[in-house]
Amino acid sequence: MRHVHIHVTGIVQGVGMRPFVYREAMAHGICGWVLNAGDGVHIEAHAPADALDAFVAALSEHAPAAARIEYVEVVDLAANGWDAADEQGFRIVASQNQTAHTTLVSPDIATCDDCLRELFDPADRRYHYPFINCTNCGPRFTIIRSLPYDRAATSMDRFPMCPKCAAEYADPLDRRFHAQPDACFDCGPHITWREAVNGDACGNSSATPTVGTTREASDAIIERCVELLANGGIVAIKGLGGFHLACDASNEQAVAELRRRKRRSNKPLAVMVRSLADTERLCHIDDAERDLLAGSIRPIVLLRRRAVCGSDGSPDALALAPSVAHDLPELGVMLPYTPLQYLLLAAAEARGMYALVMTSGNLSEEPIETDDDLAWEHLVAAGIADALLGNDRAILSRYDDSVVRVVDGIVMPVRRARGYAPQPLPLPALEGAPSCVLACGPQQKATIALTREGTNGEATCFVSQHIGDVENGGTFDAWNAARTRLEDLFDLAPAALACDLHPSYLSGQWAREQARKCNLPLVEVQHHHAHIASVMAEAIAAGQLTTDARVLGIAFDGTGAGTDGTIWGGEFLVAGLGGFERAAHLRTWALPGGAASVRDARRNAFALISELGLLEHPGTARLLNSLDEQTRSITATMIERGINSPRTSSMGRLFDAAAAILGICGQATYEGEPAIELEAAAWRALDSEIAHFSDDNAGYFASGPSWLDGSYVLDQKALFVALLEGIEAGAPADRLALDFHVAVARSSARIASDICVREGIDTVALSGGVFMNRLLLQLLTRELKSAGLAILVPHTVPVNDGCIAYGQAAVASARLAQTASQ
Numbered sequence: 001m002r003h004v005h006i007h008v009t010g011i012v013q014g015v016g017m018r019p020f021v022y023r024e025a026m027a028h029g030i031c032g033w034v035l036n037a038g039d040g041v042h043i044e045a046h047a048p049a050d051a052l053d054a055f056v057a058a059l060s061e062h063a064p065a066a067a068r069i070e071y072v073e074v075v076d077l078a079a080n081g082w083d084a085a086d087e088q089g090f091r092i093v094a095s096q097n098q099t100a101h102t103t104l105v106s107p108d109i110a111t112c113d114d115c116l117r118e119l120f121d122p123a124d125r126r127y128h129y130p131f132i133n134c135t136n137c138g139p140r141f142t143i144i145r146s147l148p149y150d151r152a153a154t155s156m157d158r159f160p161m162c163p164k165c166a167a168e169y170a171d172p173l174d175r176r177f178h179a180q181p182d183a184c185f186d187c188g189p190h191i192t193w194r195e196a197v198n199g200d201a202c203g204n205s206s207a208t209p210t211v212g213t214t215r216e217a218s219d220a221i222i223e224r225c226v227e228l229l230a231n232g233g234i235v236a237i238k239g240l241g242g243f244h245l246a247c248d249a250s251n252e253q254a255v256a257e258l259r260r261r262k263r264r265s266n267k268p269l270a271v272m273v274r275s276l277a278d279t280e281r282l283c284h285i286d287d288a289e290r291d292l293l294a295g296s297i298r299p300i301v302l303l304r305r306r307a308v309c310g311s312d313g314s315p316d317a318l319a320l321a322p323s324v325a326h327d328l329p330e331l332g333v334m335l336p337y338t339p340l341q342y343l344l345l346a347a348a349e350a351r352g353m354y355a356l357v358m359t360s361g362n363l364s365e366e367p368i369e370t371d372d373d374l375a376w377e378h379l380v381a382a383g384i385a386d387a388l389l390g391n392d393r394a395i396l397s398r399y400d401d402s403v404v405r406v407v408d409g410i411v412m413p414v415r416r417a418r419g420y421a422p423q424p425l426p427l428p429a430l431e432g433a434p435s436c437v438l439a440c441g442p443q444q445k446a447t448i449a450l451t452r453e454g455t456n457g458e459a460t461c462f463v464s465q466h467i468g469d470v471e472n473g474g475t476f477d478a479w480n481a482a483r484t485r486l487e488d489l490f491d492l493a494p495a496a497l498a499c500d501l502h503p504s505y506l507s508g509q510w511a512r513e514q515a516r517k518c519n520l521p522l523v524e525v526q527h528h529h530a531h532i533a534s535v536m537a538e539a540i541a542a543g544q545l546t547t548d549a550r551v552l553g554i555a556f557d558g559t560g561a562g563t564d565g566t567i568w569g570g571e572f573l574v575a576g577l578g579g580f581e582r583a584a585h586l587r588t589w590a591l592p593g594g595a596a597s598v599r600d601a602r603r604n605a606f607a608l609i610s611e612l613g614l615l616e617h618p619g620t621a622r623l624l625n626s627l628d629e630q631t632r633s634i635t636a637t638m639i640e641r642g643i644n645s646p647r648t649s650s651m652g653r654l655f656d657a658a659a660a661i662l663g664i665c666g667q668a669t670y671e672g673e674p675a676i677e678l679e680a681a682a683w684r685a686l687d688s689e690i691a692h693f694s695d696d697n698a699g700y701f702a703s704g705p706s707w708l709d710g711s712y713v714l715d716q717k718a719l720f721v722a723l724l725e726g727i728e729a730g731a732p733a734d735r736l737a738l739d740f741h742v743a744v745a746r747s748s749a750r751i752a753s754d755i756c757v758r759e760g761i762d763t764v765a766l767s768g769g770v771f772m773n774r775l776l777l778q779l780l781t782r783e784l785k786s787a788g789l790a791i792l793v794p795h796t797v798p799v800n801d802g803c804i805a806y807g808q809a810a811v812a813s814a815r816l817a818q819t820a821s822q
Contacts, residue, residue, distance in 0.1 A: 001046065001047065001048060001049075002045075002046070002047065002048070002049050002052050002076065003044075003045075003046050003076065003077040003079075004044070004045050004052060004074050004075060004076055004077060005042070005043070005044050005074075005075045005077055006042070006043040006044070006045060006056065006059070006072065006073065006074050006075075007039075007040060007041075007042055007043075007071075007072075007073040007075075008040050008041040008042075008043070008059060008069060008071070008072050008073075009039065009040040009041075009069075009070050009071045009073075009103060009104075010040070010067065010068045010069045010070035010071065010103075010104055011066070011067055011068040011104040011105070011106050011423070012040055012041045012067055012068075012069070012103060012104070013036055013040075013041070013103055013104075013105055013106065013147070013148060013149035014066075014105055014106035014140040014141075014144075014149045014180065015064045015066040015067040015106045015135070015140075016064045016066070016067075016135030016136060016177075016178070016179070017041050017063070017064060017067055018034050018035075018036065018041065018092050018178050019092075019135055019172060019177040019178050020062075020063065020064050020067075021034040021041065021043060021059070022034060022090060022091075022092055022172050022177075023172065023173075024055055024058045024059065024062070025045070025055065025090040026090060026172070028047065028051045028052075028054055028055040028058070029047060029048075029051050030045045030046070030047045030051065030052065030055050030090055031045070031046040031047065031088065031089060031090055032044040032045040032046050032090055033090065033091050033092070033093045034090075034091075034092055034093070035092070035093045035094065035095055035096060036095040036096075036103075036148035036149060036150065037095065037096045037097070037103070037148055038096075038097055038103060038147045038148055038491070039103055040103040041103075042096075044077070056072060056074055059072055060072055064135070064136070065136070065296070066106050066109055066136065066296065067106075068104070068423075070104075092172075092178065095148040095150050096148070097146075097147070097148060103147060103148070104423065104424065105140060105141050105144055105147070105149060105422075105489070106140040106141065107140060107141050107297070107418065107419045107420065107421070107422075107423060108138070108139050108140050108141060108142055108240045108241070108337075108399075108418060108419060109136070109137045109138060109140060109296050109297075109419075110137060110295070110296050110297065110298040110336075110337035110338075110419075111132070111133070111137050111138070111336070111337060111338060111339055111342065112134065112136040112137035112296075114134065114136070114175060115132045115133060115134055115136075115137055115138075115339070116339075116342065118132060119132050119339050119342060119343070120342075120346075125164070125184060125185075126184055126185075127215065128215050128218060128219055128343060129183075129184055129185055129188075129215070129218070129339065130190075130191050130212070130218060130222075130338075130339050130340040130343060130391070131181070131183055131188050131189050131339060131340075131391075131393065132339045133179060133181045133182065133183075133339075134175045134176045134179050134182070135175060135176060135177065135178065135179040136175070137296070138179070138181045139181055139240050139393075141397055141399075141422070142240050142241045142395050142396060142397045142399055142418075143155045143156060143181065143393070143394075143395070143396055144396060144397070144489070145157075145396055146488075146489065147489060147490075149180060150180060151180045151181075154180055154181070154396075155393055155394040155395070155396050156180060156181050156183070156188075156189075156393070159183055159187055159188050159189060159393075160187060161182065161183070161187050162184065162186040162187035164184065164186070165182050165183060165184055165186075165187055165188075168182060169182050185213070185214060185215060185218070189391050189392050189393035190211050190212045190213050190218065190391060190392060191211075191212040191218055191221055191222075191340065191389060191390070191391045192209035192210065192211050192212070192221075192372065192388075192389070192390045192391055192392065193209060193210040193212075193221040193224060193225070193387065193388070193389060193390075194209045194210070194376060194380065194387065194388045194390070195224075195228075195386065195387040195388075196380055196386050196387060209372075209388075209390065211392075221389065222340075222343050222344060222347050223347060225237070225344065225347075225387070225389050226344065226347040226348050226350075226351055226353070227351075228386060228387055229246060229247060229248050229254075229348065229353065229356065230248060230348070230351045230352075230353060232247070232248065232251055232253055232254040232257070233247070233254070233386040233387065234246070234247045234254065234257065234258050234261065234384070234385045234386050235247075235385055235386065235387050235388070235389055236361050236369070236375055236379040236380060236384075236385040236387070236388045236389065236390075237340075237344070237358075237361075237389045238372065238375070238388075238389065238390045238391050238395075239338060239340075239341070240337070240338060240395070240399065240418060241368070241370070241395060241397065241398060241399025241400065241401075241417070241418050241465075242360070242361055242362075242368035242369060242370045242395065242398055242399060242400065243360075243361025243362075243368065243369045243370070243375050243379065243388075244358045244359065244360065244361050245258060245262065245357075245358075245359050245360070245361050245379070245384065245385060246344075246356050246357060246358055246359075247356065247357045248348075248353050248356065248357075249269075249271045249320050249321060249324055249353075249355035249356055249357045250318075250319055250320060250321055250353065250354070250355065251321055252321035252322060252323060254321070255269070255321040255323050255324055255357060256321075256323055258357065258359070259323060261383060261384045261385075262359070262363065262364060262384055263363065263364045264359075264364050264670070265669045265670075266326060266669045266670060266673060267669070267670035267673070268324070268325040268326070268328055268330075268331070268332065269324050269325065269332075269357045269359050270300045270332035270333070270334060270357070270358055270359060270401070270403075271320070271324060271331065271332070271333055271334075271355045271356060271357055271358065272333075272334050272335065272336060272341065272345065272355065272356050272358040273318075273333060273335065273345070273354060273355045273356075274335070274336065274342075274345040274346065274349060274354070275335065276290060276293060276294055276335070278318065278354055278355070279293060279303070279333050279335070281306075281316050281317055281318040281354075282303075282305065282306060282317075282318050282320070282331060282333060282355070283303035283304060283305050283306060283331055283333060284303065284304045284305075284306060285301075285303055286406065288406045288409060288411060289301055289303060289406050292404055292406070292411065293333070293334070293335050294335060296419075297337075297402065297418075297419030297420065298334055298335055298336075298337035298419065299334065299401060299402035299403060299404045299418075299419060299420075300332040300333065300334045300401050300402065300403045300404070300415075301332070301333055301334065301403075301404055301405065301406075302330045302331070302332050302403065302404070302405035302414065303330060303331055303332075303333055304329060304330060305325070305328075305329060305330065305331045318354055318355060320355065324357060327680060328676065328677075328680050329680055329683045329684075330405075330774075332403060334358070334401060340389075340391075344356070358401075360400055360401075361375060361379060361385075362378075362379075363378065363382070363384065365468070365469060365471070365472070365475070366378075366468075366472075366474050366475070367398060367467075367468060367474050367475055367477075367478040368398055368400055370395040370398050371394075371395075372388070372390040372391075372392075375388055375390065376388050376390075397465075397485060398465075398478060398481070398482075399417050399418040399421070399465050400415065400417040400418065400465065400466055401415075401417060401418055402415055402416055402417045402418050402419050402420050402421075402466075403415040405774070407774055407777060407778065407793075408778060408781070410793065410795060411795065412793065412794065412795065412798070412799060413794075413796070413797060413798045413802070414772065414798055414800070414802075415445075415466045415798065415802060416447070416463065416465070416466060416796075416797060416798060416802055417465040417466045418465070421447075421463060421464055421465040421466075422462045422463065422464055422465065422486060424452070424460035424461060424462050424463075425460065425461045425463055425538070425541075425796050425797070425806060426458065426459070426460060426461075426538075426541035426542075427451055427459040427460060427461045427537055427541060427809065427810060427813065428459065428537055428540040428541060428547045428577065428810065428813070428814070429458050429459045430459070430547065430813055430814060430817035431817060431820075431821070432816070432817040432818075432819075432820030432821050433451075433453075433459065433813040433814070433816060433817040433820075434451075434495040434496040434521070434812075434813065434816050435452070435453050435495050436450060436451055436452055436453075436492050436493055436494050436495050436496075437449075437450070437451045437494065437495070437496045437497070437498055437809050437812045437813055437816075438450055438483070438487075438492075438494035438496070438497050438498070438511075439451075439497075439498040439499075439525075439805040439806070439807075439808035439809035439812060440497065440498065440499040440500070440507040440508060440510065440511045440805070440808070441467075441470075441479075441499075441500075441507055441801075441804050441805035441808065442500055442505070442507075442527065442530075442801040442804040442805070443469065443470055443471060443500070443502070443505045443506070443507070443801075444469045444470075444471075444671070444801050445466065445468075445469070445798070445800055445801040445802045445804075446466075446467040446468060446469065446470045446475070446479055446507065446801070446805075447463050447464045447465070447466060447467060447482075447802055447804070447805045447806075448463075448464045448467075448479065448482055448483050448486070448507075448805050449461050449462065449463045449464070449805035449806050449808065449809040450462045450483075450486050450487065450490075450492045450494065450809075451809050451813060452490070452492060459813070461537075461806055461809050461810075462486050462490065462492070463797065463805060463806050464482040464483070464486060464805070465482065466802060467479050467482055470505070470506050470507055471506070476506050476507075479506075479507060494520065495520065495521075496520055496521040496522070496523065496812060496816055497511045497514060497515050497520055497521070497522045497523070497812075498511070498522070498523045498524075498525055498808040498809060498811065498812035499511035499512070499522070499523075499524055499525070499808070500524070500525065500527055500530070500560075500561065500804070500808070501524045501525065501526050501527060501561045501563070502527070502560075502561040503561075508524075521816060523808075523811065523812035523815050523816065525807070525808045525811045525812065526560070526561070526562070526563055526568075526580070527557075527559075527560030527561060527568070527804065528553070528555035528557070528560050528568055528569075528571045528573060528768070529553075529573060529575060529579075529580045529807070529811060530803075530804045530807030530808045530811060531553070531555045531557070531560075531767035531768050531803060531804065531807055532551065532553030532555055532573055532575045532580070532765050532767055532807070533575065533577055533807040533808075533810045533811045533814075534767060534794060534797055534803035534804070534806045534807030534810065535551075535553070535765040535766070535767050535792050535793065535794050535803075535807075536549070536551060536553075536575070536576075536577055536765060536792070536810070537577065537806065537807065537809075537810035538792075538794055538795065538796055538797070539765070539792050540577070544792070545763070545792075547577065547814075548576065549576065549763070550574060550575065550576050550759070550761055551574075551575055551576075551761060551763045551764065551765045551792065552572060552573070552574055552575075552583070552752055552755055552756050552759070552761050552763070552764045552765070553571075553572070553573040553574075553575045553580070553764075553765045553766075553767065554571070554572055554573075554748060554752060554764060554765070554766050554767075554768075554780075555568075555569075555571040555573060555767055555768045556569065556570060556571075556651035556652070556768040556769075556770035556771060556776075557569050557650070557651065557652055557768035557769040557770055557800075557801070558598070558650055558652030558653065558671075558672070558769055558770075559598075559648075559650060559652070562649075563582075566588055566646065566647045566648060566649065567591065567646050567647065567648035567649070567650060568585065568648075568649055568650070569586075569648060569649055569650025569651050569652055569653065569768070569770075570585055570586030570649045570650055570651035570654065570714070571584075571585050571649070572584035572585065572712070572751060572752065572755060574755070574759050574761065575765070576814075577810055577811060577813075577814035578811065578814040578815050578818055579815075583712065583755045583759070584712030584713070584714060584751050584755060585649045585712075585713065585714065586649040586650070586651060586654060586713075586714050586716065587649070587713050587714060587715050587716060588647040588648060588649045589607055589608045589611045589612075589647065589648065590607050590611065590638075590639045590642070590645040590646070590647055590648075591604060591607065591645060591646050591647070591648045591650075591653065592607050592635045592638040592639055592643075592644070592645045593635075593638065593644055593645070594644060594645075594646055597653075598653070598656070598668065599667065599668050600666070600667050600668075601656040601657060601659060601660040601665065601666055601667060601668060601674040602623060602626055602627055602660045602666045602667065603627070603631070603635050604653055604656055604657050604660065605623055605656070605657040605658075605660035605661050606623065606624075606627060606632065606635055606636075607635065607639055607645070608653075608654075608657045608716070608720070609623070609657075609661070609720065610636065610639060611639070612716065612717045612720055613717075614717070614720060614721065614724060617721075617724045617725075617728075618724075618728045619661075619723070619724030619725060619726070619727035619728040620661070620724060622661075622663050622727070623660060623661050623663075626660075626663075626666055651744075651768070651770045652672065652675060652769060652770050654716060654744075655674065655675035655678055655740075655770065655773075656668070656674040656675055657720075658678055658720075658723060658737070658740050659674035659675060659677055659678040659681075659737075660674060661720070661723055661724070661727070662678070662681070662723065662727070662733040662736055662737060663733060664677050664678055664681050664733055664737065665677035665678070672769065672772070675770070675773065676773075678737050678740070679737075679741070679773045679774070679775050679776070681733060681734040681737035681738075682734065682737040682738040682740070682741045682775055683775060684734045685732070685734040685735045685737060685738040686738055686775070688734070712751055712754075712755070714747065714751065719740070719743055719744075719747075722739070722743070723736055723739075723740065726739070741773075741775050741776055741779060742779060744776065744780075745776060745779035745780040745782075745783050746779075746783055748780055748783075749780060749783030749784050749786075749787060750783075752764055752784060752787075752789065753784075753787040753789065756789060762788075762789060762790055763789065763790040763791075763792060764784050764789050764790070764791055764792070765792040765793075766780070766781070766791065766792065766793050766799070767793075767794060767799050767803060768799065768800070769799070769800040769801060771793070771799045772799060772800055777793070777799075781793075
């Protein structure tokens with residue numbers, strides 16, 4: 001007989017681990033106990049050696065689907081370290097909170113098939129209960145207050161279980177054995193309904209909500225919500241991590257009104273449909289996309305649309321309102337992931353609605369709403385929504401929906417949030433690195449990251465959920481809340497800080513002040529180096545690179561403070577984790593008005609064409625005519641005198657300029673709109689019969705890049721001469737947009753190949769928001785592979801600025817480890 005203590009770490013709380021351990025113990029004849037603690041699951045076991053070995057193997061091999069076992073440690077107990085009473089059966093004992101909070105917590109899990117069957121089974125006592133869940137599904141991270149994960153440490157603590165639920169909770173053979181959110185109509189949370197009176201929410205702001213305490217009352221709320229949606233209304237609906245704003249996705253008037261109220265004129269909206277079959281009526285989906293749509297996370301998946309006009313000739317095609325995603329080739333689609341969403345979609349289908357717009361419940365650029373009363377004030381009373389479908393279960397962590405896409409078979413996150421964060425990502429283990437680095441992230445698409453040393457020498461990094469653009473008090477408060485949440489929940493105390501080089505970012509200003517106040521080391525990381533370091537860190541952790549490897553990083557994005565005082569964004573960096581050299585970049589030009597030229601791509605284009613000496617070219621007539629004489633004069637004066645005209649090498653701004661010159665999109669109503677529309681135009685050309693890739697494509701950069709001060713400087717003049725001549729010759733704008741993409745990809749690949757030969761490098765890492773452009777990414781990857789180069793793209797963090805905090809953490813760890821070794 002052996003007496004052992006077993007410690008299991010990883011995602012082992014909120015996934016049914018203790019009930020699983022109990023059942024395995026019973027099956028293997030194990031005596032003892034299991035409990036949750038802050039550092040994982042602890043087991044003491046008494047059994048014959050063979051049975052114990054089989055039991056330990058089963059802990060990893062047959063763990064619950066939502067669990068992620070990182071380590072199983074088995075330690076023999078001394079003869080006097082065992083209580084004889086523990087030889088009488090196996091039991092689950094009360095959780096302990098005396099260990100360090102190093103365990104991982106499961107993200108929220110989409111409703112499982114078993115609960116879904118019960119939800120629509122009239123004979124089941126939870127028939128139509130909007131909060132049905134079990135140990136295999138339901139809310140997790142968004143309801144946790146502290147570790148270990150027990151009901152008392154969640155927002156379910158205010159809902160005592162009724163006798164029936166308590167019996168299920170205590171029954172080892174029941175699917176709800178120790179399911180912390182377990183509840184029913186008799187004892188659990190209920191949905192609530194508040195509606196503006198005659199369109200006026202102000203006069204109804206103090207009205208008591210209607211509460212769905214019974215099945216009949218709950219069903220009536222859902223029916224009223226769907227009735228309002230069917231009549232063109234807009235409803236704020238509470239989800240797992242915040243509110244959505246919903247409307248009928250086929251009703252153009254409703255979608256246009258939602259856009260007007262939310263101040264989101266053109267940015268594409270996501271839709272929710274009931275099934276994979278309905279998804280296929282809207283979009284083309286492959287096996288990888290199918291798995292993402294129907295898996296346990298349920299992100300928004302960006303899919304290729306069947307037809308922009310709503311029908312591809314198939315009688316089964318679903319029609320969407322034109323303004324859901326305008327004429328973009330991709331559509332964001334998700335399937336229901338909560339019981340309430342399933343009930344809503346079923347009721348909507350009965351009224352002939354097969355798709356609902358489900359967009360973040362906030363005013364544009366503000367954090368998503370999570371509190372019912374504040375959501376009423378900010379969404380309904382403010383005139384954005386007509387009604388609010390809430391509930392009385394508090395959301396303790398704000399989480400947007402995650403967004404992903406599949407490119408050439410590779411799953412790439414676009415927004416890492418619900419379902420993915422804050423699952424830790426591996427980091428290179430570096431001797432001498434600080435025990436915990438707090439990386440404060442970027443200004444846009446902000447996340448924060450906190451590193452932690454593992455017990456086995458490995459290093460991990462907790463990257464927060466997507467927070468948004470930290471440019472105002474509301475989003476900075478959300479940034480702070482995410483930071484303190486991770487620090488408190490996982491007992492993380494930063495020993496060093498990292499931030500962006502930019503002096504004006506709110507997160508960077510906070511980091512500099514905090515480093516001064518607490519006397520902590522601070523590492524300022526150049527934006528594009530952080531981009532490339534994020535890809536390298538991921539590859540090193542996966543064994544694809546060594547910790548001292550060098551790569552050529554191609555960082556194409558919109559904005560990042562450079563080390564020379566200019567705005568970078570079209571960069572070729574020879575990089576390691578700890579440092580980089582700028583090997584090549586786009587030729588800089590003035591950006592008159594700075595952010596004003598980002599919003600008005602025509603000003604940006606005017607400045608670029610002016611500096612290239614092409615204002616007199618006949619092909620510029622359309623651009624010049626779109627700007628009034630005063631704007632042209634003021635812009636020219638700003639450029640000439642250097643008034644508020646920072647110089648930029650941004651590839652993002654280059655794409656914007658091309659969109660403006662071609663007349664595709666001159667002004668941005670949301671970030672990156674001109675470049676996104678340029679890509680859409682290129683896809684239209686690629687999908688047409690006339691599109692082809694010619695070997696003598698006219699859109700090359702200069703045939704021989706100039707060498708200046710040890711760096712390649714890519715001169716854009718030949719590219720824009722080709723565009724202007726194409727315009728003058730009457731070539732279709734879509735075709736010229738495609739030529740532009742091909743030219744950038746081929747020229748970039750040629751420069752990359754030259755640098756790699758010179759530097760003895762065989763691997764290229766791609767990062768930056770411009771690579772959100774699927775077409776450019778595919779073209780450039782193809783060109784680089786044909787040159788014999790290995791390509792790295794991120795798989796666990798976004799290619800956009802959502803990767804910056806992770807990259808900052810990797811750079812800071814490497815630099816501080818290097819300092820410690822000296």
